[in-house]
Amino acid sequence: MKSPNKLLFVFLLASSTCLVASSSNWLTSWMGLEINMLGYIPLIFMKENSSESEAAVKYLIPQSLGSTIFISSAIISSHFNNLQILMIIAMCLKLGAAPFHFWFPPVMASLQLTPAFILLTWQKIAPILAINSFNPLLMKMTMPIAAISALWGGIGGINQTDIRSLLTYSSIAHTGWMLASITSNYSILITYLFTYILINISIYLILSKEDMKYYKQLFSSKEPTKIFILSITILSLGGLPPLVGFVMKLLVLMFTETKMIVIFGLIVGALMSLFYYLSLTFSTLLSFSKMSFSKSRMIQKQVMMFFLSQILPLSMTLFFF
Incomplete structure (x- = not known):
């Protein structure tokens, strides 16, 4: 993204999302979604190769x-x-929620790291806010799709070895939780959405420096601090208690207004996702105890502050509830 015209398309992404969030009719929402799509497509072309052209068409x-x-x-x-x-079907197709996710994994596989994380995070805001503007009866119709997305995201990520594929199916699973949070308080939806974005940003910052593709490359890094932070962040994304990802899902389960079968599907999907995240990071965390941190006390402080930032939301939730 070296050319200045990329800033124009980033501005289009931000302004179109604000347009959808503030719209009062379907036509304005549709215009915002179209501008959002047209603003993202030029950002796909980072190296201008054939795979990016294929991803743009898909x-x-x-x-x-x-x-x-x-x-x-x-x-x-x-x-x-x-x-x-x-x-509802149209918005779930735009979100990549199961069973309308057929385009999502192939597009993610062909993208560079930066547009891939934009697709995982920012591109979910406008469709979610559009669904949130539906009447309550339509919102309840999205609950079966929420359960299917959570289950499919958990099942699809079990045998994946590519980090990007893991994040893709994790995004499908989290989309189900976002859809479930629509029937709860609006503040919970926004909290879940932006906490999910912040967790993905922390993963992106580490992956962009290390150029990791497969999960076995996590063990090859010579910086134990980076390995530990990435492992904790991935477990937080999976919803391991007492990390902040668990707090997000706990709030959704406490305040969502849906049937028990949907809640059961969400929980089973979360357990499946947590299973492959634990298998991904278990060896890393075990080998972490053998690494030496005696070279720098600042590294210890950074790790401790990051770990506390992941646990603090749980203590605040227990305090208020």
Whole structure:
């Protein structure tokens, strides 16, 4: 992203998301989603190779299809209320929620690290806020999709060895939790969404410096601090108590208004996701005790502050509840 015109597309991403968040009608939401899509596609081209062109096409087609279904169902629903469910399908297609996630893993596999993390994080905000603006009856119709996404994200990541594929299926699972948080308090939805984004940003900052592709490369790093922080962050993303990722899911379970079968699906999907995250980091954390930190006390302080930042939200939650 060295060329100055990339800043224009970053501005389009931010402004289009704000447009969707502040819209009061379906037409304005549709315009914001279209601008968001058109602002992201040029950011895909980091090295301008054939795989990025393929990823751009694979991203454009389902996003355009979702936008077409959304605006068509919004117009037709003024005469036929039963067709409003197509608006949910359109937004879940844009989110990459299961079972409408067919485009998501192939696109992630072809992207460079920076646009991949933009797709994992920022590109989820506008569709989630659009779904949150639906009436309560439509919101409850998304709950089966939430359970399916959590289960599919947990199942799909079990046999993955590529870090990007793990993050892709983790994103599908977290999309299910975001959809479940829509029926709860609005502040919980925003808290979950932005905490998920911050956890992914911390993973991105480490992966961008190390150029890691497979999980076995986690053990090859010569900096034990970086290994430990990445391991704790991944476990927090999986929802291991008492880390901040567990607090996010605990708040959703406490305040969501959905059926028990959906909650059961969310919990089982979270356990599956936590299983492959634990298998990913278990060897790393065991070998961590053999590493020497006697060279620098500052490293110890950094690790301790990071670990406390992951545990602090749980203590605050127990204090207030």
